[in-house]
Amino acid sequence: MAKFTTLEGKFVSMGIDNIDTDQIIPARFLKTISKAGLGDQLFYDWRYEADGSPKADFILNQEASKSKAVLLAGDNFGCGSSREHAPWALTQYGFRAVISTSFADIFKGNSLKNGLLPIVVPKEIQDWLFANPNSEVKIDLANQTLTIADGRTVTFPVDPFMKHCLLEGVDELGYILQQAPAIEAYEAKRVGSLNTLA
Amino acid sequence: MSNKPRTIIEKIWDQHLVAENPGAPALIFIDLHLVHEVTSPQAFSGLRERGLKVRRPDLTFGTVDHSSPTHSFSLPIVDKVAETQINQFEKNCTEFGIPHFGYKHEKQGIVHVIGPEHGLTQPGMTVVCGDSHTATHGAFGALAFGIGTSQVEHVLATQCLLQQKSQTYEVRVDGKLKPGVSAKEIILALIAKIGIGGGTGCVFEFTGSAIRSLSMEERMTVCNMAIEAGARAGLIAPDETTFEFLKGRTYAPKGADWDAAVERWKQLPTDPGAVYDKTVTIDADALEPMITFGTNPGMGMPISGHIPDPASYSDPLERDSLTKALQYMNLEAGKPLTGQPVNVVFVGSCTNSRMSDLRAAASVLKGRKVAPGVRMMVVPGSQIIKRQAEAEGLDKVFKEAGADWREAGCSMCIAMNGDQLSPGEYSVSTSNRNFEGRQGKGGRTFLASPLTAAASAVMGKVTDVRSLS
Numbered sequence: 001m002a003k004f005t006t007l008e009g010k011f012v013s014m015g016i017d018n019i020d021t022d023q024i025i026p027a028r029f030l031k032t033i034s035k036a037g038l039g040d041q042l043f044y045d046w047r048y049e050a051d052g053s054p055k056a057d058f059i060l061n062q063e064a065s066k067s068k069a070v071l072l073a074g075d076n077f078g079c080g081s082s083r084e085h086a087p088w089a090l091t092q093y094g095f096r097a098v099i100s101t102s103f104a105d106i107f108k109g110n111s112l113k114n115g116l117l118p119i120v121v122p123k124e125i126q127d128w129l130f131a132n133p134n135s136e137v138k139i140d141l142a143n144q145t146l147t148i149a150d151g152r153t154v155t156f157p158v159d160p161f162m163k164h165c166l167l168e169g170v171d172e173l174g175y176i177l178q179q180a181p182a183i184e185a186y187e188a189k190r191v192g193s194l195n196t197l198a
Numbered sequence: 199m200s201n202k203p204r205t206i207i208e209k210i211w212d213q214h215l216v217a218e219n220p221g222a223p224a225l226i227f228i229d230l231h232l233v234h235e236v237t238s239p240q241a242f243s244g245l246r247e248r249g250l251k252v253r254r255p256d257l258t259f260g261t262v263d264h265s266s267p268t269h270s271f272s273l274p275i276v277d278k279v280a281e282t283q284i285n286q287f288e289k290n291c292t293e294f295g296i297p298h299f300g301y302k303h304e305k306q307g308i309v310h311v312i313g314p315e316h317g318l319t320q321p322g323m324t325v326v327c328g329d330s331h332t333a334t335h336g337a338f339g340a341l342a343f344g345i346g347t348s349q350v351e352h353v354l355a356t357q358c359l360l361q362q363k364s365q366t367y368e369v370r371v372d373g374k375l376k377p378g379v380s381a382k383e384i385i386l387a388l389i390a391k392i393g394i395g396g397g398t399g400c401v402f403e404f405t406g407s408a409i410r411s412l413s414m415e416e417r418m419t420v421c422n423m424a425i426e427a428g429a430r431a432g433l434i435a436p437d438e439t440t441f442e443f444l445k446g447r448t449y450a451p452k453g454a455d456w457d458a459a460v461e462r463w464k465q466l467p468t469d470p471g472a473v474y475d476k477t478v479t480i481d482a483d484a485l486e487p488m489i490t491f492g493t494n495p496g497m498g499m500p501i502s503g504h505i506p507d508p509a510s511y512s513d514p515l516e517r518d519s520l521t522k523a524l525q526y527m528n529l530e531a532g533k534p535l536t537g538q539p540v541n542v543v544f545v546g547s548c549t550n551s552r553m554s555d556l557r558a559a560a561s562v563l564k565g566r567k568v569a570p571g572v573r574m575m576v577v578p579g580s581q582i583i584k585r586q587a588e589a590e591g592l593d594k595v596f597k598e599a600g601a602d603w604r605e606a607g608c609s610m611c612i613a614m615n616g617d618q619l620s621p622g623e624y625s626v627s628t629s630n631r632n633f634e635g636r637q638g639k640g641g642r643t644f645l646a647s648p649l650t651a652a653a654s655a656v657m658g659k660v661t662d663v664r665s666l667s
Contacts, residue, residue, distance in 0.1 A: 017519040018394055018494050022633040027612045031265055031279045033239035033286045045635045050621075074515050076395035079428065079494070080633060082330040083237065084346035105398055105430050106330060110346035159362065161222045171348070173248075176356045179225055182217040183253075183358055186227050191462065193455050194230065196297045196318065197256045 002115040003169035007096055007139040011070035012059055015130050019073055020080035021107060025089045027081075038085055039092025060093070069096040070137060072129050076100075077118075078107025087114040097139055099146070101126050112162040113172065119146055119156045128152075141166060203469035205366045206435050207401045210341040210466070214324050216358055223360040229323035230340075231353045233260040233296065234309045235287035236614070237328030241351035242290040252294040254357040259318055260291045260298030263308045267615050268577050268604035271302050277616060294354070307580020307606045310334035310548035314418065315580055317447025321436035321463040326353055331548045331630060333424040336433030337417035338440055339466050341401065343430040365475035367400035367429065371408040373482030378664040380558065381416035382550060382628070382647035384408065385423040386488035386498045387480055394496035397429030400476060403468065404434045408482035414443040415552040422549045423630050426495035435467035487662060490632045490645040491535050492523035497632070499535075501650065501662045507531040526634055527642050528622075535644070535660050542625040543568070543655035544637070545648050546577030546604075547611035550628035553583055555648045559628075560592045562652035562663060563599040569658025574601035575617065577609040601655070613638045626654040 029041045047058050054061040071090070077100040078086060087110050090098070097117040108118045119139065121129075128148060129135070135149035141163060147153040158166075165172060204212070217225040231254075238260075245252070252258060265280040267273070275281040284301050291298040299306040305316075310331055313319040319335040325342035326332060328350040335342035345359070352359055371384055389396075402424050404417075412420065417434050424432025441460055444450045451459040486500035497520070499506075505524065508531060511517040524531060529538070545551070545559045556578065568574045576596045578584040584606055587593055593603045610617040611629035613636065619625055621640025628651050632643035644660060653663035 015515060015518065016522065017515050018496075020494065020631075020633045022631065022636050026635055026639070027264075027614045030236050031277070031283050031614060033283055034243070035240055045639055074519070076398070076428070079394055080330065080425075080631060082328060082344035082346055084240075084328075084348060102395060102398060104395070104428060106344055106346060106425075110348065113346065113348040159223065161360070164221070172360055173244075173348075173352055173355060175222065176225065176352055176358055176360065179217050179219075179356070179358070182225065183227070183356060186216040187357075190227065192229060192323075193451050193459070194318065194320065194323075194449060195256045196259045196449065197295075198449075 001113070001165065001169050001171050004096060004115055004117055004141050004166040006141065007069060008136065009070060010068050010134065010136050011072045011099065011129070012065045012068050013072045013130055013133045014059065015074055017074035018076045018079055021078055021083050021086040022080055024078070024086040025083065030083060030085055035088050038089040042089040042093045066094070069094055071095050071098045072126070073098060073100045075102050077103050079104040082106045084110045087111040087116045091116050099126070099129065112166065115166065117141065117166065121146060121154055121156060125152070125154055203472035205403060205468040205472045205474060206339060206433065206466050207341065207366050207403060210322055210324065211363060213322065223362050225358050226324060226361050228326050228353050228357055228359060229257060230313070230318055230325045231258045232309045232313055232325070232327035233258060233350065234264055234329065235262050235283050236264040237347050238290065238350055239283065239286050240347050241354055242294065244351040245294070245354060250355045252296060252354045255295040257357060258296045258354070260287065260296050261306055261309050261312050262287060262299065262301045264608045264612060265614050266301050266607045268607045268609045268617055271605060280615060304581055307582065308548045308551060308608055310422065311551060311579030311583065314338065314414070315582060317444055317450035320444065320450065320459070321440060322466050326359065330425040331422050333430070333432045334418050334422040334548055336421035336424065336431055337414060339433055339436035339463065341431055341433060344425065364401045364430065365399055367397055367402050367476040368474040369402050369404045369478055369480065370406040371404060371480045371482050372406040373408050375408060375482050375485060378487055378649060379485050380647040380649060381412055381419040383485045383488045384480060384482065385420045386490070386495070386645065387485055388478070389423065389427045389495045390488070390498040391480070392427055392478060394426060394494050395428045397424065397427040400429045402429045402432035404432060409434055410437065413554060414439060415554045418552070419549055423495065426630060436463050487647060487650050487664070489535055489650060489660065491527065491529060492520065493526055493632055493634050495630065495632060495645060497523060498645070501536060504534050505529055505531050536662055538624065538660040540572060540626050540654055540659060541623040542619055543572060543574040543651050544610045544625055544627040544629065545651050546575065546579070546609050547629035548579065549630045550648050551577060551579030551583065553586060555628065556583070556587050556592050559648040559652040560595040562649060562656065562666065563601065564595050566599060566656045568600040568655045572655055572658050574655045575604060575610060576601050577604045578606050580606045610637050612636070626651045626660060
C-alpha cells in the first residue's frame with residue numbers, strides 16, 4: 001500500500017449527499033477479475049455520454065480536476081455496496097483523500113486499506129470548503145489535522161492502527177498473519193461443528 | 199467476564215474475540231465465509247501472490263450469483279467478460295479446496311439465499327461475505343456483515359478479521375401487520391424514518407412482537423436491508439421459529455450436537471436490563487404498504503403518500519439531493535405515486551426471492567394478467583426454490599399471467615448479467631436499491647414488496663395492492 005503522510009493542494013467539489021458506490025463505479029464494471037482500468041470507469045454514468053464521450057460539464061472531466069488528489073463530497077459518502085472497486089477506482093484516478101461530514105462504514109474501511117484517507121470534518125468546515133472551491137487544503141496524517149485556507153485547522157479521527165498502516169505503507173494482512181498462535185489457540189477451544197466439506 | 203447484562207450483539211462479539219492487542223483493533227474469528235464471483239477474484243490473486251492457502255475451507259462456501267445469466271441454461275453466456283469471471287471463480291474454488299455451487303449447479307442460488315437454505319447460517323455465528331447484504335443472515339441471530347475484497351483475502355488467509363466494535367441499536371417493532379403489509383414495509387419504514395446513514399457505525403437488533411411473529415423468510419427480508427440504513431449488520435435473536443427452520447438442514451448440527459447447539463443458542467438473546475446505545479420504535483399497526491420515490495432507499499413513503507417537495511427542506515445539500523433525485527426519476531413534487539405508469543416489474547433478489555415472496559406475488563397474479571406493455575420478471579433465489587415453486591405450480595401462475603419465469607440469481611437487482619432496464623424505464627422492484635442506474639443505466643426504480651410489485655404489474659402502474667378486489 002502507498003504511504004500517506006501529508007498532502008497539500010486544491011480539491012474537487014461534489015456537493016451531493018449520499019453518493020453511493022453504484023455511482024462511484026457502476027456494477028457492470030465489476031465483472032473484471034483484476035483491478036486494472038477502474039480509474040477510467042470512475043463515476044462513469046455521471047462522467048460520460050451514452051456514446052462514451054466525456055460530458056463537458058462534469059467536474060472530473062475538467063482539466064483542472066485531473067491534477068487534484070482531494071475530493072470534497074456531501075454527507076454519507078460511499079454508501080451502498082461493499083465493492084472495493086470504489087476506492088480502487090478513486091485512487092487510480094488520482095485521489096488520495098476524501099473530505100466529508102460522514103462516510104459509510106464499509107467504504108471507509110475499504111478506503112483505508114488502499115491508501116485513500118477518509119477525512120471527517122464538521123459541517124461548517126465542509127460548508128466553507130464548498131463556498132471556496134478554489135482554495136487549498138493541507139492534510140497532515142501524523143497530526144490528524146486538516147488546515148483550510150482561512151487559517152482554521154481541525155483535527156479528524158483515524159483509527160490508530162490504520163494510521164500506522166498508512167504512515168508506514170504496510171497492510172493489515174501481515175499483522176493478522178503474525179497472530180497465528182492466537183488464532184490456533186482460539187480454534188483449539190472453539191465450539192461449533194460446521195464443516196462445509198462434509 | 200463481568201455479569202453486566204449484555205445484548206446478543208455483545209455476546210457474539212465476546213465469543214469471537216481471538217486477540218485484543220494494544221494499538222490494534224480486536225481480532226475476531228469468522229465462523230462462516232461465503233464467497234461469490236464478483237468480489238473474490240482479486241482476493242484469490244492476492245493469496246497466490248503471497249503464496250498463501252485458504253486457512254479454513256471447511257468454514258467457507260461459494261456460489262455463483264451476480265454475473266450469471268438467468269435465461270435458459272440451453273443458451274450460451276453471451277457476455278464473455280462475465281463468463282471469464284464465472285469460470286475464474288470455479289477455478290479458484292477448486293484450486294483452493296472451497297466447496298461451491300457453480301453455474302448451472304442444481305443447488306446454485308443467491309449467496310444470501312443458499313446460506314440459510316442449507317443450514318450453513320446458524321445462530322451465534324459470525325458470518326461474512328464480500329457483499330453488503332450479508333446482514334440477511336442476521337435473521338438467525340448471527341452477527342453477519344459485508345466486507346471488501348481486502349478483507350475477503352484476510353478471512354481466506356486467516357479466518358479472522360480486524361474489527362472495531364459497533365454500537366448497538368435496538369429497532370423495536372411492536373404490533374401486528376395489516377393485510378397487504380409485509381416484512382418489506384418494516385424495513386422500508388425504518389430506513390425512511392432514520393435515513394440511509396441513520397445506522398452508520400451500528401448493529402441493529404430487531405425486537406418486539408411484530409418481529410417475533412415473522413417467519414424466517416420474512417426476518418431475512420428485514421435484516422437484509424440493514425445496510426440501506428447504514429448499519430453493517432442487523433440481527434434477530436433466535437427462537438423456536440429459528441430452530442424449527444434449521445432442524446434437519448444439510449449443514450445444521452445433528453443428533454446430540456443439535457441438542458447441545460440449541461442449548462447454546464438459547465443463551466444468546468439479549469439479557470434483561472442490557473442497554474443499547476440507541477433505540478428507535480416502529481408501530482407495526484400503523485404501517486401501510488411502502489414504496490420509494492427517489493434514488494436512495496431512504497426516499498420512501500406510504501403508498502398513499504405524496505412525493506415530498508425539495509422546497510420544504512432547509513438544508514441546501516439535502517434540498518439539492520432531493521431535487522436531483524426527482525429530476526432523475528422525472529417525478530413531480532407534491533404528486534401521488536399511485537397511478538405512475540411502469541414498464542417493468544421485477545420480483546427477486548436476496549431481499550424477496552424466497553418461497554413466501556413468490557407465493558405472495560402469485561396470489562395477486564392468479565387469474566389476472568400482466569398489463570399490456572409491461573415486462574415482468576420473476577427470478578427465484580435458488581435452484582431449489584425454483585423447483586419447489588414449480589412443484590407448487592407457481593411457475594404456471596406466473597407464465598399464464600404473462601410474466602417471465604427465470605433461472606436463479608441476482609439478476610435485475612444489480613443488472614450485471616444482462617437483465618436490466620433501458621434508459622428512462624420505470625420499474626417496481628422487490629430488490630433493495632434504487633440508486634441511479636442500479637437496475638440499468640438510466641433506469642428508474644421504485645422499491646416495494648412482492649404484493650405491491652405484482653399489483654403494479656397487473657395494473658401497469660404503481661398500485662396499492664389493497665385496492666385490488
